[in-house]
Amino acid sequence: MKNPEHRVNTTKKLLREALMEMLKDKPLRSITVKEICGRAGLNRGTFYAHYSDVFDLMAQIEAEMEAGFLAALTPVLTDERMSPPRVTKKVFQCLEQNADLCRVTIGPNGDRAFAIRVIGKGREHCETSCRRLYPNADPRNIKTYFTFVTGGCIALMERWLREGMKDSSDVLAEAAERIMECGIRYLE
Amino acid sequence: MKNPEHRVNTTKKLLREALMEMLKDKPLRSITVKEICGRAGLNRGTFYAHYSDVFDLMAQIEAEMEAGFLAALTPVLTDERMSPPRVTKKVFQCLEQNADLCRVTIGPNGDRAFAIRVIGKGREHCETSCRRLYPNADPRNIKTYFTFVTGGCIALMERWLREGMKDSSDVLAEAAERIMECGIRYLE
């Protein structure tokens, strides 16, 4: 093996997978280090060699997911001419491609702040586009609008995940986009 | 004293207040029974006489708040002619009047499901009004719209609480209402 950290990566992966599996059943707060290690087939001491506690493990999982999302979104977000509808679509596609992870991180046992951070990436981009498009609008109204709309998208997404993601991400993104397009008259 | 349960109510109140106070500093997960009792000046055994654990205490606090909200909202919600804007206003007024409680239950250390339940009460009412108003609209679209809009209101509310509730609840309700009014063209 060339990668000197190959072994620790395997170990970390086992721990991550064990936690993810357990999060389907119960909230993070009632998951113990002991149980994670039991399921992962690892020694408890090994856990503490990598993470300080269960929340630390969870935080690192989320950070990794976030980095992945960001990498996938960057090409879209750095293109200034990219329209909000395309951005919305791309964000929902990202979530769709990581459905299994999203279901636990964004689901009822998950962490809302995470969803806000992820969706927030797209939001920033759209907000600046918006400011160009409505130069006369009160910036506070723009902020209010985007706060509202971000919450709406997250709610839609949560329902989508909760109900088994029957629709495609594009269908969902289009619905969100249509509501947002209507709502944006608020700025006029 | 006439109420035979006066003593236990005082005890419970002390425990509730202690927990609420602590929730300003740290999340529920890192609050212990021992610490609550210490702050409340009560014996740990007394806690277990009333609650099974910290989460049980929290759940009962929320249930009580919810009952209070429902009582305040019922007159508005049972009146079929009550317009959505009035309902929105009333819901936000309720939250404003319980600002201190809301800040912890709905804030970052709080439980989002609670906010959804409370706002959901108003939502149901508006949704039925809406179905009368748009008899030709696809019911699925109505559901999507209200999922979105509920999430938006909660997001607005969270920001409002987070930023110190400088605006009045009416200002906030009006902003929410205007966005929703614009967005409802989605159903046309």
Next chain:
DNA sequence: TCATAAATCAACACCATGTCGGATTTTTTC
């Protein structure tokens, strides 16, 4: 004042935690 209910107190076993030092296994390096 008396009976009852509630809160106190001390003590208990229980269990996960976080941290060791040292043995063992795996990986890397030479």
Next chain:
DNA sequence: GAAAAAATCCGACATGGTGTTGATTTATGA
């Protein structure tokens, strides 16, 4: 392939919160 380095395992430990118990004290209301 052997030595060195790194990662994991193992057992043990003190620690601290948990939830329960039974006996005792305190407060309430009749």
